[in-house]
Amino acid sequence: xxxxxxxRARFAFxxxxxxxxxxxxxxxxxVQVAAIDTPVASGKGLQxxxxxxxxxxxxxxxxxxxxxxxxxxxxxxxxxxxxxLQRDDHGAWSCAGVVRAGTGKPMRLALTMSAxxxxxxxxxxxxxxxxxxxxxxxxxxxxxLTQVPAAWLQAFVAGxxxxxKLQKGQLDGQLDVLASAxxxxxxxxxxxLRDLALETPDGAIAGxxxxxxxRLVFGQKAGQRDxxxxxxxxxxxxxxxxxxxxxxxxxxAARLRAHQAGGGxxxxxxxxxxxxxxxxxxGNAAWSPTAGLRALHLALASxxxxxxxxxxxxxxxxxxxxxxxxxxxxxxxxxxxxxxxWRSLHAQFxxxxxxxxxxxxxxxxxxxxxxxxxxxxxIDSALRWQGGALFGIxxxxxxxxxxxxxxxxALAAPATIPLLGGALRLDRFDWxxxxxxxxxxxxxxxxxxxxxxxxxxxxxxxxxxxxxxxGNLPSAHYQDNQLVFDGALNAQVFGxxxxxxxxxxxxxxxxxxxVSADLDIRGFDLKQLTGVFGFGQITGRLDGSIRxxxxxxxxxxxxxxxxxxxDKAPDRRRISQRAVADISSVGGVGLAAxxxxxxxxxxxxxxxxxxxxxxRLVNNVCHMDGVGSAGGGYTILEGSGLPRIDxxxxxxxxxxxxxxxxxxAATAGDIVVK
Numbered sequence: 001x002x003x004x005x006x007x008r009a010r011f012a013f014x015x016x017x018x019x020x021x022x023x024x025x026x027x028x029x030x031v032q033v034a035a036i037d038t039p040v041a042s043g044k045g046l047q048x049x050x051x052x053x054x055x056x057x058x059x060x061x062x063x064x065x066x067x068x069x070x071x072x073x074x075x076x077x078x079x080x081x082x083x084x085l086q087r088d089d090h091g092a093w094s095c096a097g098v099v100r101a102g103t104g105k106p107m108r109l110a111l112t113m114s115a116x117x118x119x120x121x122x123x124x125x126x127x128x129x130x131x132x133x134x135x136x137x138x139x140x141x142x143x144x145l146t147q148v149p150a151a152w153l154q155a156f157v158a159g160x161x162x163x164x165k166l167q168k169g170q171l172d173g174q175l176d177v178l179a180s181a182x183x184x185x186x187x188x189x190x191x192x193l194r195d196l197a198l199e200t201p202d203g204a205i206a207g208x209x210x211x212x213x214x215r216l217v218f219g220q221k222a223g224q225r226d227x228x229x230x231x232x233x234x235x236x237x238x239x240x241x242x243x244x245x246x247x248x249x250x251x252x253a254a255r256l257r258a259h260q261a262g263g264g265x266x267x268x269x270x271x272x273x274x275x276x277x278x279x280x281x282x283g284n285a286a287w288s289p290t291a292g293l294r295a296l297h298l299a300l301a302s303x304x305x306x307x308x309x310x311x312x313x314x315x316x317x318x319x320x321x322x323x324x325x326x327x328x329x330x331x332x333x334x335x336x337x338x339x340x341x342w343r344s345l346h347a348q349f350x351x352x353x354x355x356x357x358x359x360x361x362x363x364x365x366x367x368x369x370x371x372x373x374x375x376x377x378x379i380d381s382a383l384r385w386q387g388g389a390l391f392g393i394x395x396x397x398x399x400x401x402x403x404x405x406x407x408x409x410a411l412a413a414p415a416t417i418p419l420l421g422g423a424l425r426l427d428r429f430d431w432x433x434x435x436x437x438x439x440x441x442x443x444x445x446x447x448x449x450x451x452x453x454x455x456x457x458x459x460x461x462x463x464x465x466x467x468x469x470x471g472n473l474p475s476a477h478y479q480d481n482q483l484v485f486d487g488a489l490n491a492q493v494f495g496x497x498x499x500x501x502x503x504x505x506x507x508x509x510x511x512x513x514x515v516s517a518d519l520d521i522r523g524f525d526l527k528q529l530t531g532v533f534g535f536g537q538i539t540g541r542l543d544g545s546i547r548x549x550x551x552x553x554x555x556x557x558x559x560x561x562x563x564x565x566x567d568k569a570p571d572r573r574r575i576s577q578r579a580v581a582d583i584s585s586v587g588g589v590g591l592a593a594x595x596x597x598x599x600x601x602x603x604x605x606x607x608x609x610x611x612x613x614x615x616r617l618v619n620n621v622c623h624m625d626g627v628g629s630a631g632g633g634y635t636i637l638e639g640s641g642l643p644r645i646d647x648x649x650x651x652x653x654x655x656x657x658x659x660x661x662x663x664x665a666a667t668a669g670d671i672v673v674k
Contacts, residue, residue, distance in 0.1 A: 030050075031048040045065025047062070047063045078100075079101050083095040083111075090114065093113045116135050127147045128145075129145055145172055147171075148170060150167075163200040167198055167199060173190055184219065184222065187216065209237055211235050214230060230254075231256075232254075244315030245312050256268065268287065270284065278307045282298070285297070295337060297334075297336050298335050300332065301330075301332045301333075309327045323357070328352065329366070331352065334346045341374065346370070349367055359392055363385050373407075380401070381401075381404070382400065395418070398415055398418075401415075414428075424446060424451075426446050427444075427446060428445035430444070444477075448470055451469040467492050468493075469490075475487065494528045495525030496524040496525060518545070521545065523569070524543075530579060536579025537575075540572070542564070544563035574608070575605060606643065612627040612636070624651065624653070
């Protein structure tokens with residue numbers, strides 16, 4: 001026997017509709033409903049089939065073409081549920097059986113209906129959702145969640161955060177869902193998430209192993225949505241843009257309040273993150289579902305920079321090559337982002353120590369503040385340190401007066417830093433904040449004033465030698481991880497001059513830093529030079545150049561070096577027996593033969609007319625040459641007078657590591673004249 005109830009009927013539950021429309025004496029009851037609406041869900045194409053038995057029970061079959069809970073984000077098609085229907089002594093009906101939705105995984109649905117409540121349970125193994133609707137308050141639905149996979153919440157999350165994808169994790173909790181045409185939809189209650197993983201398609205936001213206890217309050221009415229979250233985070237990893245957080249197992253408290261009107265931007269008047277002394281954050285934000293971050297205002301404070309680095313800063317420090325940095329002290333900061341652009345930053349430093357793990361730099365007792373603004377009104381600030389080091393070279397105390405105006409942060413007056421018995425004077429500094437088109441840029445100019453080369457040599461572990469280093473680099477600029485210098489550095493060393501030009505650095509503090517430069521040598525006193533490096537003894541003057549020098553991680557990988565004696569200098573040109581042997585060894589020639597070999601044993605030094613050597617390093621091979629050709633070889637040393645000693649090289653291509661090993665052996669005095 002079949003019955004058809006009027007479409008758009010509104011009943012508490014489809015089975016109650018079947019019992020109301022059916023006849024008590026019917027053996028088979030079929031109820032068809034074109035559509036049904038409730039404050040929580042709506043359905044289309046419902047059919048309920050009940051086959052009664054003699055005991056008063058029967059078998060129930062429910063089919064639904066489409067079922068949707070739009071406010072919660074859920075939608076199902078082709079639902080089918082079949083179960084044995086029973087009635088107890090108190091008049092309560094119960095039915096439990098397998099439910100399927102399309103080609104989805106089958107689950108077990110149990111339903112109990114009494115005069116006081118309707119209870120349902122949906123289970124898949126240990127995962128369970130229990131639903132209770134009291135008859136006295138049909139607008140209220142109580143949910144109990146037990147070991148529910150996070151994926152079951154994906155539809156609800158997608159309605160609030162379109163790009164958010166829940167990857168794994170499980171959920172326990174209790175929620176009250178209050179739904180009515182008058183009051184809209186309200187969801188609230190405690191939730192417990194364990195081992196949660198999530199991400200966005202672009203990878204900008206991701207989390208793994210997150211453990212969160214939270215209280216959720218969600219409301220939706222007349223196109224307006226409100227969210228309140230009070231959470232306690234207990235470990236896991238979180239990535240938001242460049243921020244990577246390795247969360248401790250000790251509880252971190254977080255709060256969020258958000259409001260959305262008519263599907264527009266989310267207003268977030270409350271953003272809070274409380275991680276004890278390590279990090280305290282308070283602020284507000286605006287977020288567009290289509291354009292992303294609209295505005296952000298934050299106040300941050302850390303009284304424990306050592307743990308701040310480990311928990312929150314590695315996502316920025318590691319890519320910059322600063323993963324080994326250690327920090328101590330305290331910092332406070334406020335920042336503002338509006339209309340898609342950064343507007344202001346104010347950072348205050350309190351007795352901050354910073355030390356690079358690779359000993360490239362260190363700062364001690366950094367204090368003061370830095371103020372930056374995009375506004376046209378100028379604001380001043382000052383920063384100072386008590387000392388530090390740069391590549392092992394000690395830096396004295398210094399103070400920097402700063403001025404910000406129209407997106408620039410600049411040095412208001414030159415700053416002098418005591419260094420190596422002299423000083424480094426920072427004449428100019430200008431930093432421009434990044435925007436949507438370009439990254440951060442900065443430029444500066446500096447002068448080196450009477451630096452003592454002896455101190456430089458000692459700091460770098462070089463042999464001791466004197467002299468001074470002066471120079472002016474009037475303009476240097478940094479962008480896209482490259483630092484380029486204009487001007488020249490001039491050193492007065494070995495009685496001559498060394499000029500360094502076209503100096504540039506790639507990834508100066510990053511992985512495998514690169515350096516390029518040109519060097520020019522004029523009038524080096526060879527007696528001083530060979531005396532310092534233990535290369536026998538040579539008198540006279542040396543000129544030369546090193547063009548297109550390229551270092552990778554401070555190791556030479558390319559250059560074109562040409563060194564030769566100054567033939568016009570009035571100095572006496574003599575070379576010792578030991579120096580001849582050393583030059584012969586470096587050139588791969590060996591000792592001279594015949595009469596020259598005999599002379600080398602008898603005389604202690606010799607006159608020479610010219611000496612010189614060149615090396616063009618390409619692909620780890622040195623292409624060698626000298627001051628002239630000699631048959632199939634090249635002349636390294638052209639003798640003069642009697643006895644005459646010539647040193648000829650024949651190996652035009654020498655393996656670079658081999659050449660370096662020969663130089664080390666020669667300067668260490670490992671070459672023996674027999």
